[in-house]
Amino acid sequence: MENIGFGNRWKKWIFACLSSASISILVNGSPTREFTPERGVRQGDPLSPFLFIIAAEGLNLLVKRAMLSGHFKGIEVGKEKVIISHLQYADDTIFFGEWSRHNILNTMKILKCFEDLSGLKVNFHKSNLFGVGVSNGDLESIALRIGCKAGDFPFTYLGLPIGVKMNKPTHWLPVVDKFKKRLAEWKSIFRRFLKDGKRTAFWHDRWLGSFILKEKYPRLFALDTDKSCTVFDRVDLAGSSFSFNGSWLHSPRGRSASDMEELSSLIENFTPPQNTNNVTEDSWLCTLTDSDNSFTKQVSANLDMLRLQPSTVKPPTKRNRSVPLKVELFVWRAKLHRLPVKLELDKRGLDLGSVLCNICQDSSETTEHILATCPQVKAIWLDFYKWWNFSPPAELNVADLFSSSCSSSLSSIGSKIWEATKWVCGYSIWRYRNLKIFQNQIWDIPSILADIQLSSFKWISGRIKKAQIQWSQWLINPSSYCVVTSRVGTG
Numbered sequence: 001m002e003n004i005g006f007g008n009r010w011k012k013w014i015f016a017c018l019s020s021a022s023i024s025i026l027v028n029g030s031p032t033r034e035f036t037p038e039r040g041v042r043q044g045d046p047l048s049p050f051l052f053i054i055a056a057e058g059l060n061l062l063v064k065r066a067m068l069s070g071h072f073k074g075i076e077v078g079k080e081k082v083i084i085s086h087l088q089y090a091d092d093t094i095f096f097g098e099w100s101r102h103n104i105l106n107t108m109k110i111l112k113c114f115e116d117l118s119g120l121k122v123n124f125h126k127s128n129l130f131g132v133g134v135s136n137g138d139l140e141s142i143a144l145r146i147g148c149k150a151g152d153f154p155f156t157y158l159g160l161p162i163g164v165k166m167n168k169p170t171h172w173l174p175v176v177d178k179f180k181k182r183l184a185e186w187k188s189i190f191r192r193f194l195k196d197g198k199r200t201a202f203w204h205d206r207w208l209g210s211f212i213l214k215e216k217y218p219r220l221f222a223l224d225t226d227k228s229c230t231v232f233d234r235v236d237l238a239g240s241s242f243s244f245n246g247s248w249l250h251s252p253r254g255r256s257a258s259d260m261e262e263l264s265s266l267i268e269n270f271t272p273p274q275n276t277n278n279v280t281e282d283s284w285l286c287t288l289t290d291s292d293n294s295f296t297k298q299v300s301a302n303l304d305m306l307r308l309q310p311s312t313v314k315p316p317t318k319r320n321r322s323v324p325l326k327v328e329l330f331v332w333r334a335k336l337h338r339l340p341v342k343l344e345l346d347k348r349g350l351d352l353g354s355v356l357c358n359i360c361q362d363s364s365e366t367t368e369h370i371l372a373t374c375p376q377v378k379a380i381w382l383d384f385y386k387w388w389n390f391s392p393p394a395e396l397n398v399a400d401l402f403s404s405s406c407s408s409s410l411s412s413i414g415s416k417i418w419e420a421t422k423w424v425c426g427y428s429i430w431r432y433r434n435l436k437i438f439q440n441q442i443w444d445i446p447s448i449l450a451d452i453q454l455s456s457f458k459w460i461s462g463r464i465k466k467a468q469i470q471w472s473q474w475l476i477n478p479s480s481y482c483v484v485t486s487r488v489g490t491g
C-alpha cells in the first residue's frame with residue numbers, strides 16, 4: 001500500500017480492520033476462547049478482495065519488469081502488434097507467452113518471486129497450462145515439470161468459453177442465461193403497468209397481482225392456443241369491468257376448469273394501478289413505490305428491505321465510547337438479535353440437545369429471554385436499578401434497556417455514563433451466561449452485580465476522565481455523577 005501511495009492514516013485503518021478481528025471456533029457447539037488471526041486475509045471479508053488486488057498489483061509490476069529486461073516474452077496481437085503478457089481478474093491470472101522452455105521457466109520464477117514477496121501462495125494444482133499449436137506430448141511434459149495440469153480447449157474464463165468460435169450463437173447461451181437470471185430477480189419487484197394491454201404478455205408478465213400467470217396456472221397455459229398472447233388479446237374491457245376471454249385448444253375440464261373459474265374472477269376483480277397520468281403505453285411499474293415510477297431513495301430502501309432481512313436495516317446503534325469496543329459490538333449484536341442464543345442456533349440446524357435457558361431451565365433461550373425476561377436475569381436488572389437508585393421500568397426488554405433514551409434529569413455526560421453502565425450490565429449477563437454454559441460456573445446474582453460495578457467503573461472512569469469518578473462513591477451511588485445538580489444563579 002505504501003508503494004502505491006496510500007497515506008498513513010488510511011494504512012492504519014486497514015491494519016486496524018485486519019488486526020482487530022478475533023476468531024472463535026465452535027467445537028461441538030461451544031465456542032473456543034477467541035484468538036486473533038495472524039496471517040492472510042479473511043475469507044468472506046468484504047475487504048479481502050480489495051487487499052488482494054493491491055497485492056496482485058505486485059505481480060503485475062513483476063511481469064512488466066521481466067518483459068522490459070527480456071526475461072519474459074508476451075505474444076503479439078492484431079495489426080497494431082499489441083503485446084499481451086498477462087490478464088488479471090481478482091485472483092484469476094492468465095499469462096500469455098511464446099512457447100519456449102525458457103519463457104515457461106521464467107514465468108515460474110516470476111511466480112516464485114511473487115510468492116516470496118507477498119507471502120501469498122500460488123496454487124499450482126488449480127493452475128492449467130495451455131498450448132496453442134503445441135503437441136500434446138510437449139504440453140504434458142512441461143506441465144508435469146512445473147507441477148500443474150495440462151489444460152484442454154475450450155475452457156471457461158470469467159464465465160466465458162475460451163477456445164471456441166464465439167460467432168456461434170449457442171456459445172453465448174451461458175452468458176445470456178446469466179443475464180436472464182439477474183434480470184428475473186429485478187423483474188420480480190416490477191409489475192406491468194397496463195394502459196391498453198397491447199404490450200404486456202398475458203402469461204409471462206407480472207401484471208395481475210404478485211404472480212406470473214404461467215406459473216400460477218400451468219394447466220391453463222398449456223391449453224392456450226397462443227402462448228404469447230397479450231393482455232389485450234385475453235381481457236375484454238366492457239365499460240369499467242374486465243372479463244376473461246380465453247382461447248383454448250380444447251375447453252378446460254376438471255382442475256383446469258376450476259383454475260379457469262378462479263382466473264376469471266381474478267380478472268373481473270382486477271383494478272389496474274391508478275397513476276395513469278403520464279403513461280401512454282404499457283410499461284414496467286416498480287411495485288415498491290406508489291408515488292411515481294422513478295427510482296427514489298425510498299425505492300432503494302424498500303429494495304434493501306426486500307433483499308436483506310428486515311432486522312439488518314435497522315438504524316445502527318449510536319456509539320458510546322465510554323466502554324470497550326467489544327461491549328459496543330455486543331450491544332449492537334443484541335439489538336439486531338444476532339447473538340448466538342440457543343433458539344437461533346437451533347434454527348440454523350445446530351443440535352444442542354435442548355433450547356431451554358440454562359439458567360432458569362424454564363423457557364427457550366431467545367435474546368429477549370437471556371438479556372431481559374429470564375427471572376434470574378430480571379433479578380440482576382432490578383438490583384442494578386436499585387444500585388442506581390432509579391425505579392425500574394414496568395417491563396424489561398432489550399430495545400429499551402439498551403436504547404439511548406435521554407432523561408431530562410441527566411446531564412449529557414450523565415446520560416452517556418448511564419447508558420454505558422446498562423450496556424456493561426447486559427454484556428456481563430451474557431458473559432456469565434457463557435461461563436455457566438461452558439464452564440459450569442454457578443449463577444450468583446450478588447457476585448455478577450459486583451462484577452458489573454467493577455467493570456463499569458474500570459471502563460467508564462478511565463474513558464470519561466472529566467467525570468472524576470471515585471470508586472467508593474461509584475459503589476454507593478453512581479447516579480451522583482450523572483444527575484444534573486440545579487445551579488443557583490449568581491446575580
Ligand SMILES: [Zn+2]
Nearest residue numbers: 357359360374
Ligand atoms: Zn431463563
